Amino acid sequence: MREQNKLKRLLELMIYLSSGLRYSQHEIAGRFGVSGRTVFRDIKDLREVGFIIPEPVNGRYYIDKNTPYFKEISELLHFSKEEAHILQNAIHSVSDENLLKRNLIKKLYALYDFDRVANTIVKPQHSANIHELIKAIKYKNKVILRGYFSANSGEMKDRMVEPFDFTTNYVATWAFDMEDHCCKTFKNARITSVQPLPEPWENEKAHKAVPIDVFRISSDKRIKVRLNLSMRATELLKEEYPLSEEFICLLSDEQSVFETEVAGFEGVGRFVLGLINEIEIVYPDSLKDYLKNIIKNSIADIC
16 A cells, blocks of 8 residues: 555656746655655656656756657647647536536546646636635735625635635635634635735634535534435536535435535525425424514514
């Protein structure tokens, strides 16, 4: 197993150093989670099998283009400008939460470094913000999210945060909110601009990315739900919440069952209320009670 891990790391290091960019020992060690001594040993191993890795200039390593078979390796591992453009357009045409897109991104992460994957999958209008956030995460600095629009309050305001992770496909950023003193997700499409700050993180121990359910609700809670759906409700569920698809099982041409864990009733409840005559709640009863209270209060407000 140890030899397999080393072989995998050497292959990934070969790809990493073939990118045309140059990396320091510290960056390589951080990228692969190894010590500086291991980096030296791995580079020595690559040199011994024929890769030309010059002595570092300004402390940075790369694989020289004069390495035998470099052209074939480069063509195999990297996209041409035209190929990258086509791939980018194709990826952007897929929903941000589609399962196939998520699996594709995982494979790209396995081959390429963080920044270059971001270049491929992030929409151009958000690219500058994402790269500022990537840098802030890398160097553990605070940022100000300028003109962030909150769907809950309906307000647009600046937020000072400590960004520390991204959700699937860069849809949102996990960050510690300095004003509210807790971790939240901030939708990247709602950020006007990102202002980097020189101030380092102060709350790293509190940084925690809470799991997000298929209805985009985040919480430490996990509640099992089971719903019987009409085919209309099934198709609408897949369209509105693509990550739900893996939890849907067809029972017949007219009905399916949806079973998963949710982080709360807000998301699933909103969906059920919109199609209340097309969905049967199998369990839990607490979801039924939750919806009964919403309906009761809504009728009271109308009357």
